[in-house]
Amino acid sequence: MNSELLxxxxxxxxxxxxxxxxxxxxxxxxxxxxxxxxxxxxICMVAGYLVGKRIDEKEDIMDILGKLLPPGYYRQ
Structure with missing residues (x-):
């Protein structure tokens, strides 16, 4: 495979x-x-793909955690 493509x-x-x-x-x-x-x-593969996709879309990790964790676990 071409290294430029990779x-x-x-x-x-x-x-x-x-x-x-x-x-x-x-x-x-x-x-x-x-x-x-x-x-x-x-499930691990799907979760890893979804987190990686959000990283590719330049979404902030702390915003992702804020959506996933219950209220009170993440302070802004």
């Missing part, structure tokens, strides 16, 4: 790639401890 893909999709790989690795570690955690692997 650099361009990394430039525009680095957050999604990192999130997907991280979610997959966490899922694999969980899978080692039990076969029925396969669904957990899929």
């Amino acid at each position: 650099a361009k893909i990394w430039q525009y999709h680095s957050g999604k790639i990192i999130g997907l790989v991280t979610g997959f690795l966490v899922g694999i570690f969980i899978l080692v401890f039990g076969f029925l955690h396969t669904m957990f692997v899929m």
Whole structure:
């Protein structure tokens, strides 16, 4: 594969790639401890992709946490 193409893909999709790989690795570690955690692997991959997508869209991590956490856990 062309290194220029890989650099361009990394430039525009680095957050999604990192999130997907991280979610997959966490899922694999969980899978080692039990076969029925396969669904957990899929959830980790989707969650990693969604967080990475938001990072690619330049959304602030603290705003994401503010939406996910219950009131009182995040102070602005």
